[in-house]
Amino acid sequence: MDRLVGQRIRAMRVARGWTLDALSSRCHISPSNLSRIETGDRRIALDQLVPIAKALGTTLDALIHSDDDEDVIIRPHATAAGAVTIWLLSNGRTGNGVTVAKMRITPERPTGPEDMVVHPGRDWFTVLSGTARLRLGDRVLLVHEGDAAEFSTMTPHVIGAHDGPVEILTIIDHEGERSHLPGARDATLVS
Incomplete structure (x- = not known):
């Protein structure tokens, strides 16, 4: 050393x-x-x-x-919470204050107006497979495989699956992590 x-x-x-x-x-x-x-x-x-x-x-x-x-390679473990499975792809030591995660969302995830969250910042995600259903305020947007979405998180929002499971890659800031990935860093691991 x-x-x-x-x-x-x-x-x-x-x-x-x-x-x-x-x-x-x-x-x-x-x-x-x-x-x-x-x-x-x-x-x-x-x-x-x-x-x-x-x-x-x-x-x-x-x-x-x-x-x-170990400082370079991240070996993500899945954490499951209902209809969402999360794999953290950043090690929590990034200097830019963002978290990168892969999420698998099944159609069972509720996406009604009462399920939307609001927090300071911006969210970004790209769809790896399937189609995401993004409820953004009064709008419902379908984000297809290969497409990406970026939006102000001061608008009430929730991401769900449309016509089958969807896998997304997301980059979120600290406030987004608290809203979208509660307990993901210390939840029970699922393989």
Whole structure:
């Protein structure tokens, strides 16, 4: 891990066009210690990482995050809630505050006016298979396979299935996650 962090520090320093002396003057760690940190010949202490990260204009997370497959590969598990099954496709650590999910909705899902929700933000989805029935205020729109929909979530809305199950890929913000995916992160998993 020390070698990987050292490589990141060196890459960031070089990308800025800085010498070891230039970084040293910004983080108050000697050039020789920085050199040993960059090559992995010296263990890095937290009290050294904080000033180095600050000098490089980055975060500790950016310097020390793991490069193992678990940071890249998401192995979604299905969570079922009535007529909706959800697979979370983002790991919850995205910096942009959105959640990506695949949803399978069966025609049993209620889509009446009393089932609609409202929340700040925007929702976006694309239909992977089947046809989605989007109730948006007083309108009912059919969104076919391959088509997408984007709308203000301040308009009352609910997504259902039309003439059989529908699978959608959706990108929603934090408020949308709370409204559309309640408990999906910690619900009982279904395979």
